[in-house]
Amino acid sequence: MLPYPCAAMLLTSLRSVASVRAAILSWLLVGLFVSMSSSTSWAAEAQTVCATPRSAVVSFIDNLMEDGKPAQATACFDFSAGPKAAPDQLRIARDLLAVLDGEGKFVDYSSIPNDSDYRDEISGSHRYVLFPSLSEIYLEKVSANWLVSSHTVSVADELFERTYRVPLQRIAQRLPKPFKAVVVGVALWKWLALAILVLFAPLVAKLFELVLRALLRRSIARFVARWDEESERTVLRRLNLLIAAGVVAALLPNIGLPVRFNQVLFVVVKLVSSLAGVMILHGFVDLVFNAWARLAQGTDTKMDDQLLPLLRRAAKALVLIVGLLFVLQNLDIDIGSLLAGLGIGGLAFALAAKDTLANLFGSLTVFADRPFQIGDWVQIGSVEGTVEEVGFRSTRVRTFYDSVVTIPNSKMTDTIVDNMGRRRYRRFKTVIGLTYDTTPEQLQAFVEGVRASILASPHTRKDAFEVHMQGLGSSSLDILVYAFFEVPGWREELVGRHNLLLEWMRLADRLGVEFAFPTQTLHVDSLAAQQAQEAHAAPAAASLKTTAESFGPGGSEARPSGPVMTDGFWPVEPGTGKPPATS
Template sequence: MYYFIALVWLMFSTVAVAEEGQSEVIGTSETVITTVRTEKSVSAPVPEGLKSPQKTLDSFLMAMEALKAGDKDALDKAEQTLDLSQVNTLVRKERGRDLAWMLLTVLENTPYLEPKTLPPAHKDSEYTLYDYAEGKLYFAKQTDGRWLFAHESLDTLQAILNTLQTQQQTQAETDESVAPLVSSAPEHLPWHLRISQKVPEWLKPTLLDVAYWQWLSILLIVLLGVVADRLAAFVLRVSVKIWQKFAKPYYRKLSSNILRPLGLMMMASIWWMGLNLLGLPDDVLLVLLVAAKFMAGLSGIWTAYRLVDLISAFFQEQALKTETLLDDMLVPLITQVLKIFVTVAGIIFIANSLSLNISGVLAGLGLGGLAFALAAKDAVENLFGFVTVLTDRPFLVGDWIVIDKIEGTVESIGFRSTRIRTFYNSVITLPNSRMITAEVDNMGQRRYRRLKMVLSLTYDTPPERIDGYCEGLRELVRQHPHTRKDYFHIYFNEYAASSLDIMVYIFFEVPTWSMELQARHQFLLDALKLAERMGVEFAFPTQTLYWQQVDENANHPIDELLPAGSSSNHAQDVARQQAEYITRGKR
């Protein structure tokens, strides 16, 4: 059902565009065509083989004889004798080939038609070659002087052939020596003529200008394309699964349906080739061929996209093997460039298949260049932002950055935007234009990662243990595999409200945040183990209420040196003596 819906949608959309475009072109270009032909009549001479009805007929017959002999270029010469101006350019090539063979068959089955029987020159604008019941077969003189088989005559060829075939079959029933239809090269006849000779009479009536046997053929071709698509998709999926079992690990991550578009391409190709064999009327052939060509082009682009994904998977795996992150950033860029190239090539292929006027499109873009430039201002700024990121390299894929209060890890860098994975696992898309003026704090480019903290000890910790614990922490820094050894500070730093505070100011030499966390984890565990071994305890905010019974007879050793009632000057002298004693012991 999916295929028929898609086909119907393509048919209607294409017909709408084609009819609209054709009406505009035909309506506006008649004067231009007349002018061009008038100019050609003045500047370019009429080809010798088209100067008269006699020469045109002789040129056609000679070209068809050369075609039967194997000269493929002769078909173009034969088509030059036909007035195909009324045939849509999308099907002109296919229609011209069929008309040439049908005309040859009609001429071969019409008696007394020899080029030498025609006059060498003719003054009127028309010359009737033969008058059939379905219409006359005649030449028409063009405005540039060429004599061509008139397009009205070409339109009646199918009906003339049907009548000739019926007459020959009637005669063959009474006279066995009469062949059903005479042709000097039956193997070169279009397939629809061969089929029409063999189908029963009840399949020859028409519905909407299409014979019954042609309707059945269309149904069979569509069905054959769908079956080929499903079969190819199944075979390709199984083949990819088998291949992935023996392929490199980076190919195993790809979907088993990566070659699925090849099935659609096969289906479109079967439709494209099959419809050309049926000899359908121009309008019907135009609709169906445009749909088939359009689907073939889209499936080709899709197939190329999947091949680019295969190439990208290979390069991503190779980039992971290197230490630099530049190639990790360039691989998505190369993938995007290849997909843009594939898209452009696919558009050109579709435009060429549909005979679109690329020059007219480009001219339209030129006329709307100013509007396009204004509309593309943001896109150009984003592109310059991407170039800035690529050349200045303020960050790479995988870096931890802070930009405009946005913090996270760079996931991808594209032409238009940069994607950042935040630490709460959302993805923020930043236009590259902001990279030109924004301040980027690249946390991932730090050589050292600082740890600044305070270790709080209880107030009952002896001074010598505080000093010993600080020295033990310094030794932990010296022994740690990822700390900076030439610059760190660990000292007793403050008397806090409920603790004796030791400041720890050290640096870790690690490339990533995850390794920094691991290094912190190891250092903090070592500091805790050292505290247990040194007999020091960590403080926390508390208030302690002491109940103490005062012994009036108890004396402090300093009471002998500093009795009650001593003067301030005497107290200062005693304190200086004690300080000198303390410092003298360290010396």
């Protein structure tokens, strides 16, 4: 048995140990409580941060800014399929933000839905795509939280490599310090890289142009025999611009400009490339239709000459309309809403464009009925001239005093159209007056000689003509000549008429008859006895018969093509040496 002092000391020691254990146990309980409390508050905070698509995106982007908390940037990421290491997770978050910056995708928080129960309008699922052009980056609702999807996490490396093909950032780290100086918020080397890119892109485009020139000619040569070099140069210039814009778009993200810079530059590049693409198609329409127009010149019909200008305009209008929609879509403008708005205003547009629609239907009537063709000599109302162009809205007629009259096609449905160009024969009607001292035998011989000259002429219709004495005029014996020319144009008609009139003058000279003109004879009785007029001596009948026959086909006096003095001095087209076509 221990003595009392020893026992007291042992008891005191045991009590002190128990108090220490109690203190340690108390501190452990407090620590566990604090730990549990902090874990619960962090879970609650994470659940609050990722409650909506907007809050999840804000947590992702803001925490990667200079004043953010990088460790919390991955709070709204779905890393269920990996990676598990925190540094790898942070790298993926940074790479995704770099992809958005490089592609010029500035995230507008106000446009992101702030509804925890948001559903995609198309699929109806809990999914939100940040940008339709980057559909791989999207958020999904997992349990109660909105997270950057596991699919986006899995393709993050691929997206980064696709955006940043050239490692300029690593190269920039080796540059001297002056190149890293900040100018207008951007490092100097980035400004230099942008300038080099702008100068480098046209050189690459020119190289592609040389290759595409041969390929384009080879492709088009399958459809057309001749090549329009002017249209080719126009198309290739626009193609050069498109390729240069493509080079800039492909290499611009590698410079690493701020997202706002990239956003503006990408809008400019998209606008330029879209417009260049539309203008390439526009020039290609000219290229093809110019080739078809040359082919149409070798055909006999004029219908293709009339249709080609109309089809050219229709193709160009279609290219411009579709191209405008394409440009607007590339600028991220909602085409569906725009078309819906146009549908609502369609009735008002139709009422406002009533005359235009009437002209359009009038042009369809012109092409269906074909009252005339390009180059026809027509008389439409009070307008007379040659049809020069038929369009959707109007028809253009060049008058004989060289002005151009535009006639709305709607007028064609209720206006008389006299098509001179479609005449099979061209009528020639005239009255020849012979003097009253012509004998009946001479007159008959002249009439028969005129008939013979008509038969001998290569320009006249041989089965329908009339030549007769039709009356006794006030100062002449009137002979009616009614004949038809069978010629392709007005010039040939004038030549035929000219030659016939010369034949009749020579015939009159051979027969000894004179053409009459309005005269008045004054008889003075006192002078009549002193100046007795001699009677006109007429040739013998046999001589008259021989003279009339000599002007017939194959006759010795026949000159159906007119007397030959010179080459005629006919008008010719510049560069061809051929007479211009007439109606």
